[in-house]
Amino acid sequence: MTPASPAEPTNPPLTRRARRRNQLVAVTGLVLVWVLLWGSFTWANLIGGLLVAVVLLTVFPLPPVTFAGRIRPVPLARFWSRFLRDLVVASVQIAWLALRFGHTPRSAIIAVPLRVNTDLNLTLTAEALSLVPGSLILEADRRTGTLYVHVLGVRTLDEVQRFRRDVLDLEARIVAAIGSSEERRRVTGADPAGPPEPTRLEGTPT
Incomplete structure (x- = not known):
């Protein structure tokens, strides 16, 4: 028996802890890409990447994608x-x-x-x-x-x-x-x- 497709996405609720974790992952990823684009790891590139990440996430906030499982x-x-x-x-x-x-x-x-x-x-x-x-x-x-x-x-x-x-x-x-x-x-x-x-x-x- 095949269950019917849900009418709306069944995303788990986004807790405050999960929201902070998602933001941390997004900032880390953006900073890493920024440093890789410059081709060298320096304090100036690190700080610049952090500033760019904060601006991007403020102007273009990410959708609330949640992770309710665990890695096996x-x-x-x-x-x-x-x-x-x-x-x-x-x-x-x-x-x-x-x-x-x-x-x-x-x-x-x-x-x-x-x-x-x-x-x-x-x-x-x-x-x-x-x-x-x-x-x-x-x-x-x-x-x-x-x-x-x-x-x-x-x-x-x-x-x-x-x-x-x-x-x-x-x-x-x-x-x-x-x-x-x-x-x-x-x-x-x-x-x-x-x-x-x-x-x-x-x-x-x-």
């Missing part, structure tokens, strides 16, 4: 090993498609409703998909938790369903690595095939 080293290692394998396999497949002269590969725009509708899960799953050659996120519907993915090399509806299952497997590995207990139960209790969604197959020139 073994599932996280499984996620990275599978992700690296998928990266290599997809690169070889795309290279083969590029070398097949006279062959017109087909593509599809596939809607994949995720089972854990939080901003963090939606972002991480979309980023992981976009990094794999052959798939590109066209849109992420935050209200329904649905990713719309352009996929290269899809010819049949069976391959569309296989891709949906692969995306949900990816989501499950992410949730297993960093999700909460409730998110893990939601993933393991759902149908891996997912509900049927409209899919448009199309041909693309080489």
